[in-house]
Each structure stands twice: as structure tokens, then as C-alpha cells.
Amino acid sequence: MLKIIQAAQSGKDRGQRRRMRLYVIVMALFLLWAIYSFAKLQWILFEKKQERKQIELQLQAIKKQNQAYKDEIKKLGDKEYIEQLLRSELYMTKEGEKLFLEGQ
Numbered sequence: 001m002l003k004i005i006q007a008a009q010s011g012k013d014r015g016q017r018r019r020m021r022l023y024v025i026v027m028a029l030f031l032l033w034a035i036y037s038f039a040k041l042q043w044i045l046f047e048k049k050q051e052r053k054q055i056e057l058q059l060q061a062i063k064k065q066n067q068a069y070k071d072e073i074k075k076l077g078d079k080e081y082i083e084q085l086l087r088s089e090l091y092m093t094k095e096g097e098k099l100f101l102e103g104q
Contacts, residue, residue: 075081086092091101
């Protein structure tokens with residue numbers, strides 16, 4: 001009778017060991033999945049931060065260009081500036097003036 005009781009307890013211990021082993025395996029798999037997910041999200045966050053820096057640099061460049069255009073628009077309201085542009089870029093002259101071009 002003692003052998004039967006010991007055999008029954010031995011069977012319970014085996015079942016309990018199997019359940020414990022299965023529990024450890026499941027928890028290890030879950031932990032690996034969690035670590036993988038965390039690492040993947042950290043990488044995505046890093047990439048997005050790099051992308052944001054690039055976009056901010058582009059924005060600064062565009063703001064500078066926009067300010068230059070606004071300054072040019074203000075200058076175009078000045079008659080002297082327009083006259084200077086016409087003379088230098090389009091080689092226009094006033095009445096009675098002669099135009100001399102170098103290199104011809």
C-alpha cells in the first residue's frame with residue numbers, strides 16, 4: 001500500500017513539474033516577445049526623432065528663404081531699387097545715356 005501511495009505522489013510530482021516547466025516556457029516566450037517589441041518601438045522612436053530633426057532643418061531654411069522673399073517684395077516698392085535692377089540686369093538706360101559693355 002505504501003508503494004501505491006508513493007507512486008501516486010510521484011505521478012503528481014511529475015505532473016506538477018510538467019506544469020511548472022510549461023509555465024516557465026510560456027513566461028520566457030512572453031518575456032522575449034516583450035523585449036523584442038520594446039526594442040522595435042525604441043528603434044522606430046529613434047528614426048522618427050531623426051526625421052523630425054531633418055524636417056526642422058528644412059523648416060528653418062524655408063523660413064529664411066521666405067524672409068528673403070518678403071524683403072525683396074519690400075524693396076520692389078522702392079523706385080530707386082527698381083531702376084537699379086533695370087540698369088544692372090536688363091541693361092536699360094535713361095534717355096540720352098549711352099551704354100558701354102565691357103568685353104565686346
